[in-house]
Amino acid sequence: MQELDIKKLDGKSLDVAETDKERLKTVFPQCFVEGKLDIDKLLSLCGEYIDNDFEKYKFEWKGKSDCLRIAGKRSTGTLRPCPEESVDFENTNNLYIEGDNLEVLKLLQTAYYRKVKMIYIDPPYNTGNDFVYEDDFKDPMAKYKEITSQTTKSNPETMGRYHTNWLNMMYPRLRLAANLLRDDGVIFISIDDNEVDNLKKICNEVFGEENFVINISWRRTDNQPNIGNVARVKEYILVYAKEIKSLSLNKLPLTEKAINEYRYEDKKGKFRRAIMLDKTRGRHTYEIKTPSGKILTGPWMLKEEEFNKLVEADGVYWTSGGEEQPYGKIYLHESKGQIPNDFWGIEFGTNQRGSLEVEKLFEQRLFDFPKPVSLIKNIINLGSSDNDIVLDFFSGSATTAHAVMQLNAEDGCKRQFIMVQLPELTDEKSEAFKGGYKNICEIGKERIRRAGAKIKEQNADVDVGFKVLKLDTSNLNKWDDTPLASTETADLFARMDGMIESIKKGRSELDVVYEVMLKLGIPATYKVFENNINGRKVYSIGDDGLILVCLDGSNGGITPEDVTAMCEFSPAKIVAAEEAFKDDVALSNAFYISKDSGVEIMLL
Numbered sequence: 001m002q003e004l005d006i007k008k009l010d011g012k013s014l015d016v017a018e019t020d021k022e023r024l025k026t027v028f029p030q031c032f033v034e035g036k037l038d039i040d041k042l043l044s045l046c047g048e049y050i051d052n053d054f055e056k057y058k059f060e061w062k063g064k065s066d067c068l069r070i071a072g073k074r075s076t077g078t079l080r081p082c083p084e085e086s087v088d089f090e091n092t093n094n095l096y097i098e099g100d101n102l103e104v105l106k107l108l109q110t111a112y113y114r115k116v117k118m119i120y121i122d123p124p125y126n127t128g129n130d131f132v133y134e135d136d137f138k139d140p141m142a143k144y145k146e147i148t149s150q151t152t153k154s155n156p157e158t159m160g161r162y163h164t165n166w167l168n169m170m171y172p173r174l175r176l177a178a179n180l181l182r183d184d185g186v187i188f189i190s191i192d193d194n195e196v197d198n199l200k201k202i203c204n205e206v207f208g209e210e211n212f213v214i215n216i217s218w219r220r221t222d223n224q225p226n227i228g229n230v231a232r233v234k235e236y237i238l239v240y241a242k243e244i245k246s247l248s249l250n251k252l253p254l255t256e257k258a259i260n261e262y263r264y265e266d267k268k269g270k271f272r273r274a275i276m277l278d279k280t281r282g283r284h285t286y287e288i289k290t291p292s293g294k295i296l297t298g299p300w301m302l303k304e305e306e307f308n309k310l311v312e313a314d315g316v317y318w319t320s321g322g323e324e325q326p327y328g329k330i331y332l333h334e335s336k337g338q339i340p341n342d343f344w345g346i347e348f349g350t351n352q353r354g355s356l357e358v359e360k361l362f363e364q365r366l367f368d369f370p371k372p373v374s375l376i377k378n379i380i381n382l383g384s385s386d387n388d389i390v391l392d393f394f395s396g397s398a399t400t401a402h403a404v405m406q407l408n409a410e411d412g413c414k415r416q417f418i419m420v421q422l423p424e425l426t427d428e429k430s431e432a433f434k435g436g437y438k439n440i441c442e443i444g445k446e447r448i449r450r451a452g453a454k455i456k457e458q459n460a461d462v463d464v465g466f467k468v469l470k471l472d473t474s475n476l477n478k479w480d481d482t483p484l485a486s487t488e489t490a491d492l493f494a495r496m497d498g499m500i501e502s503i504k505k506g507r508s509e510l511d512v513v514y515e516v517m518l519k520l521g522i523p524a525t526y527k528v529f530e531n532n533i534n535g536r537k538v539y540s541i542g543d544d545g546l547i548l549v550c551l552d553g554s555n556g557g558i559t560p561e562d563v564t565a566m567c568e569f570s571p572a573k574i575v576a577a578e579e580a581f582k583d584d585v586a587l588s589n590a591f592y593i594s595k596d597s598g599v600e601i602m603l604l
Contacts, residue, residue: 004591008603009519009575011474013075014109016179059201063168070135071172075106077141078515079469079524080507087449088465093416093525094401096448098441099471100144101393101420102135105176107471108418110521116180116418117388119187120379120400122371123170125194135172141473148423148439166195167202173393174206180391181242186213186249186383189238190371196236203240213239213247218344218375220351237344237379249382251337255347262332264317273317274328276301290324302328340382349374358397361450366432366443367397376403380415387414395421398444401466402451409459416525419444419466469524475507475515476604502577502604503551512604513539513549516575520547534565547573551604553580560589567597578603 025032031042079097083089086096097104135143181187187207191199196215204212216237224231241247262270282299288307289295300307310316310328317327349372357373359365376399384390392400404417423439426432437443445468452464503512513528522541529540533548536558541547548571550558558581566574574594581587594601 004588006587006591006601006603008578009476009516011076011078011476011515011519013077013106013519014113014521015074016106016109016176017072019109019113059205061164061167063164064171067168067171068175070102070140071175073106073140075103075140076474077103077107077144077471078474078511079104079107079518080472080475080511081514081524082468082470083510085445085468086466087452088463089467090527092463092465092467093414094404094463094466095416095418095469095524096395096398096401096441096445096466097418097420097469097471098423099420100140100422102173102176103140103144103471104420105173105180105393107518109176109179111518111523112180112389112391112418113521114180114182115389116391117182117185118380118383119177119181119185119391119393120189120376120383121177121187121392121394122190122396122399123394124166125192135168144471148425163195163198167198170199171202171206174202177391177393178206178242183243184246184248185242186247187240187242188379188383189240190218190235191238192235193232196238199238203238207240207242211241211244213241213244213249214340214342215239216340216342216344218348219346222346222350222352249340250385252340252378252382253337254332254335255338258338259332262330264329266314266329268314268329268331268333270332271317271329272332274330276307276316276326276328288326290326291318292324294324296324296326344375344378348372348378354399357402358447361447362435364431364435366430366435366437370397371399373399373403373406376400377407380404380407381411384415385411385413387416389416389418391418391420393420395419395444396440398447401444401448405448405452405455405462405464409455409462414463416463417466419448467524469514475504475511477502477504501579509537509539509551512551512577513541516547516549516604517541520573520575522547533569534562536562538566540569540571545569545571547571547575550574550576551580553577557582557586558590559586560593563590563593563601567594567599570597571599573600573602575602575604 021037024037028042028045031038031045077099079099081089082098086092177187189199189203200212200215216239217234218237219233220235221233224233261272264271264273277296277298278301279299282301284300284303285298286300286304286307287295287297288300302310307316307326315329317329319325319327351369351372353374354370354372355365355368358367358370380390380400380403390400390404395401398419398421401417401419404415407413408415421441421444423441425439426437426443432443437446445466448464448466452466455462456464510528514524516522517524517526517528526542526546529545531538531540533550535555536550537552539549539551541549548566548569550562550566552558558576563574576590578587581590591601
């Protein structure tokens with residue numbers, strides 16, 4: 001088959017390091033010698049010269065270099081569709097992904113590279129009791145299978161690597177997440193006192209110090225505890241841009257206090273006053289006449305012609321009394337909101353209110369202190385609009401999905417969400433477990449269903465559906481080169497027999513179609529249609545039939561006539577299982593038929 005030059009799907013996620021290297025080559029081709037980067041030459045071209053100064057400021061910890069290798073290691077996993085747990089599977093643009101977020105972030109690279117507008121995450125706060133994601137460089141999928149069959153672990157300070165373990169968990173995930181952000185994208189990260197300093201340091205490294213936007217202090221509680229030496233009532237929300245020069249945050253809705261500032265009114269509506277006279281910022285001196293005939297000279301903040309236009313348009317408010325002063329009018333109906341400051345009070349919601357929201361939906365308390373919908377809704381409002389993609393890869397109880405749907409119902413936008421959550425087991429003594437929820441993902445999915453149903457009652461046009469995808473090993477058979485446990489010949493033959501077919505037993509055709517989409521960079525929200533072409537079952541991906549997938553080897557297998565019929569649909573690619581072809585001659589003919597039609601053929 002090699003001489004036919006037919007490509008095979010390799011079953012691996014995007015090679016992030018190679019992609020970044022190719023981008024670097026386009027800017028600095030002279031820094032590559034025989035395909036390898038000459039770092040000294042790159043530094044010198046950027047005005048940085050090697051001075052052998054080993055006492056430079058660095059943020060280091062044990063395992064940091066392994067983090068980079070883990071982030072760069074390509075995933076061999078896949079995401080299997082689960083229509084029976086989804087809502088409106090065929091039509092929704094939202095995703096709920098069940099799996100270890102490190103592997104999932106790798107698998108999203110090809111389809112969502114630089115396409116996500118905003119990310120919000122609420123990672124484990126490292127209180128000593130939170131689940132710690134233990135990554136395995138050698139076999140991450142095997143480790144994932146092991147983790148999902150265990151109960152919650154802890155990360156006590158007595159381990160001696162309290163901060164190190166947390167950093168090793170966060171660093172590779174943030175590296176991969178940064179790749180998904182658009183140039184005008186933004187990430188919001190909730191954190192508390194335990195790791196806020198370390199989080200800011202790794203974010204400075206991943207996103208760049210120059211892309212730091214703000215560190216918001218949020219009052220998380222309605223009440224102040226009265227025990228101990230001090231009362232901790234706040235958490236933080238760190239905000240970083242992908243590229244600060246491209247970032248444009250939206251404004252927050254006006255608070256009730258801000259609305260009360262619009263206490264004046266004329267025929268155009270309510271307004272607040274805008275200063276015109278300012279002795280320090282005023283740059284323009286000219287005479288104006290008050291309604292009573294009094295002469296004022298300034299200094300004014302407007303030029304004379306601008307002031308005269310406002311007078312003609314009834315845009316000036318004059319104070320009454322002895323000292324007549326002119327003010328501009330800022331109308332409430334023209335306000336686009338207010339820019340955020342770095343302190344958000346309880347008007348943005350609290351953890352107690354977040355708990356009550358979930359309790360009201362489920363009629364029982366299933367989740368401890370989730371973020372309130374109002375808080376996340378304000379964050380999403382700042383960072384996204386229109387059809388933007390919102391990603392949360394520590395989804396928890398799925399507050400972010402709830403907030404996206406609610407905000408879309410209110411402002412008419414069509415934001416799409418991608419939720420990612422590890423199916424962490426619930427404690428057998430917990431109310432969640434007693435209520436039938438064996439892991440956190442079951443709570444999150446059910447919350448979206450219930451919240452979505454209520455939102456749909458308010459606004460029928462809102463997309464409250466979601467596709468459930470679950471992380472698993474690849475659907476494609478790959479040769480297992482691990483040493484056999486025994487020397488029995490039968491064991492070797494059994495392994496060889498497993499390679500006869502390219503697709504693993506027990507996997508559905510839809511599983512394979514979604515893996516094809518994932519590895520070819522097609523978003524999982526694209527529609528999949530089942531067609532009959534020349535009597536053979538063929539899956540068409542996308543409304544325009546971008547990719548055709550044929551796994552149907554019935555009735556003697558795929559023939560050249562079948563391929564000719566497929567090419568008539570003008571797809572960009574035809575992907576087929578190699579064993580589905582009638583024979584090598586049929587495959588060879590198929591290759592030349594597709595080539596003559598300008599269609600690429602790829603094998604599984």
